[in-house]
Amino acid sequence: MKGYLPHISYDSVVFGFAEGRLKILIMKYHNTGYFALPGGFVRSTENLNDAVKRGLKERTGLDKIYLEQFYTFGSVERHQPATMKTILKANKLPLKDYGWLAERFISIAYYALIDYSKVNPTPDTLSDSVGWYEIHDLPELIFNHQEIVDKALETLRLNLDRKLIGTNLLPNQFTMNELQKVHEVIKGEKLRRSSFQRKILSLDILKRHEKRFNGKAHKAPYLYSFIDNKE
Amino acid sequence: MKGYLPHISYDSVVFGFAEGRLKILIMKYHNTGYFALPGGFVRSTENLNDAVKRGLKERTGLDKIYLEQFYTFGSVERHQPATMKTILKANKLPLKDYGWLAERFISIAYYALIDYSKVNPTPDTLSDSVGWYEIHDLPELIFNHQEIVDKALETLRLNLDRKLIGTNLLPNQFTMNELQKVHEVIKGEKLRRSSFQRKILSLDILKRHEKRFNGKAHKAPYLYSFIDNKE
DNA sequence: ACCTATTGTCTCAAATTGCTACAATAAAAT
DNA sequence: ATTTTATTGTAGCAATTTGAGACAATAGGT
Numbered sequence: 001m002k003g004y005l006p007h008i009s010y011d012s013v014v015f016g017f018a019e020g021r022l023k024i025l026i027m028k029y030h031n032t033g034y035f036a037l038p039g040g041f042v043r044s045t046e047n048l049n050d051a052v053k054r055g056l057k058e059r060t061g062l063d064k065i066y067l068e069q070f071y072t073f074g075s076v077e078r079h080q081p082a083t084m085k086t087i088l089k090a091n092k093l094p095l096k097d098y099g100w101l102a103e104r105f106i107s108i109a110y111y112a113l114i115d116y117s118k119v120n121p122t123p124d125t126l127s128d129s130v131g132w133y134e135i136h137d138l139p140e141l142i143f144n145h146q147e148i149v150d151k152a153l154e155t156l157r158l159n160l161d162r163k164l165i166g167t168n169l170l171p172n173q174f175t176m177n178e179l180q181k182v183h184e185v186i187k188g189e190k191l192r193r194s195s196f197q198r199k200i201l202s203l204d205i206l207k208r209h210e211k212r213f214n215g216k217a218h219k220a221p222y223l224y225s226f227i228d229n230k231e
Numbered sequence: 232m233k234g235y236l237p238h239i240s241y242d243s244v245v246f247g248f249a250e251g252r253l254k255i256l257i258m259k260y261h262n263t264g265y266f267a268l269p270g271g272f273v274r275s276t277e278n279l280n281d282a283v284k285r286g287l288k289e290r291t292g293l294d295k296i297y298l299e300q301f302y303t304f305g306s307v308e309r310h311q312p313a314t315m316k317t318i319l320k321a322n323k324l325p326l327k328d329y330g331w332l333a334e335r336f337i338s339i340a341y342y343a344l345i346d347y348s349k350v351n352p353t354p355d356t357l358s359d360s361v362g363w364y365e366i367h368d369l370p371e372l373i374f375n376h377q378e379i380v381d382k383a384l385e386t387l388r389l390n391l392d393r394k395l396i397g398t399n400l401l402p403n404q405f406t407m408n409e410l411q412k413v414h415e416v417i418k419g420e421k422l423r424r425s426s427f428q429r430k431i432l433s434l435d436i437l438k439r440h441e442k443r444f445n446g447k448a449h450k451a452p453y454l455y456s457f458i459d460n461k462e
Numbered sequence: 463a464c465c466t467a468t469t470g471t472c473t474c475a476a477a478t479t480g481c482t483a484c485a486a487t488a489a490a491a492t
Numbered sequence: 493a494t495t496t497t498a499t500t501g502t503a504g505c506a507a508t509t510t511g512a513g514a515c516a517a518t519a520g521g522t
Binding site: 423425426429430442444445446447448449450451 | 511522
């Protein structure tokens with residue numbers, strides 16, 4: 001317990017984009033072979049959203065993260081005390097102090113969109129690694145974490161056009177082609193180059209910068225950045 | 232405590248449609264003048280979703296309800312122990328047994344869509360009335376319940392076209408005009424009759440029945456019902 | 463028999479999207 | 493220096509969807 005709200009946790013699906021693929025952060029627990037989403041708990045006098053931000057800062061080193069709550073998982077089937085007891089034992093943590101971790105939790109799930117290149121994945125005390133995994137090639141995850149990932153991707157897909165969030169997965173400046181690839185990998189389908197470009201530009205949310213000369217033997221693309229406020 | 236998960240509650244925004252208006256169920260607490268959304272708590276071995284269904288069944292008498300979770304509110308500002316203590320005092324409930332109600336709660340919010348004509352609003356032990364209020368003409372609500380209502384309506388608006396849910400607010404059979412009014416009142420804008428009709432019919436989700444003769448001096452409209460499964 | 467309000471549907475204009483084509487161009491190849 | 497190659501920016505037209513109005517059909521009143 002020690003200052004945290006009992007039975008309440010959060011899980012986060014941290015999306016990054018690299019090598020043309022959509023990736024998420026997965027933790028591996030010490031000496032168990034168990035894989036899980038990064039998660040945490042809420043202090044007794046802490047805002048839920050702040051708790052999640054705090055946890056993400058610890059795991060990624062990033063401060064201002066695009067973050068969205070998408071579902072709260074509250075089924076009793078989620079509760080698998082044996083799994084958590086195995087993890088505690090592998091970490092030599094006494095049940096008397098840490099047994100509360102093996103109780104039932106209702107977990108609020110968030111997804112985050114971050115610039116892959118800026119992240120410095122940092123394990124916590126229970127885990128010996130935090131790493132990037134391609135979203136369609138994940139190891140087996142504990143509890144219902146695979147379900148959480150699936151729902152995160154589904155929600156991201158639905159929100160992609162409504163909110164203008166693809167840019168959160170890219171560096172400050174990016175080419176139209178990179179943005180299109182982000183959209184394609186989230187939607188899981190190829191998009192027409194000319195239609196995509198026309199659509200995005202008509203939204204008036206991008207600022208055009210100088211070209212990027214990348215040494216390739218063809219016309220150099222313009223760089224764009226996302227315009228936040230436009231009054 | 233007594234078998235419930237501490238610090239966890241749910242709130243429900245129950246939508247109904249009557250007199251061309253969108254309404255929701257609001258409870259009034261005994262002897263206090265406090266108004267609130269219908270809510271409740273989760274038993275230690277109960278699915279979150281089942282807890283909400285159980286509560287709605289008690290308040291409305293309905294069994295199969297269209298229900299959707301839309302957000303979990305976890306800010307500390309929600310916590311206003313003085314308000315809850317006033318309610319307990321007005322109900323002559325001793326703090327020693329019921330003080331847990333005045334602690335901090337993280338609340339999972341759901342909205343429900345129901346057939347207004349089928350509901351039988353039933354108060355619980357703390358409240359002396361449950362009644363329908365037009366969504367844009369609510370009394371002042373406790374805690375952050377107004378924020379919850381606002382977010383429920385916003386989510387309903389976003390889901391209206393994506394999911395095919397307008398029919399859940401109407402009786403089994405309804406006219407195209409009634410369905411259009413439901414859409415208009417949720418979106419907060421007038422819709423074109425011919426475009427609306429064309430759009431809805433093209434979805435192939437409605438079955439046409441006989442006409443409804445309502446004694447008015449004009450052409451009688453067809454009745455429709457929602458088709459669930461179509462293979 | 464005519465009038466009135468509403469319904470179901472058609473039509474054409476306007477806007478959006480799908481798809482192809484083509485000139486521009488950065489650097490490698492000749 | 494010229495040609496070649498891969499990619500980019502954008503124009504143009506077809507196909508589709510949506511907006512807006514019009515009109516015949518009709519249930520019941522006058």
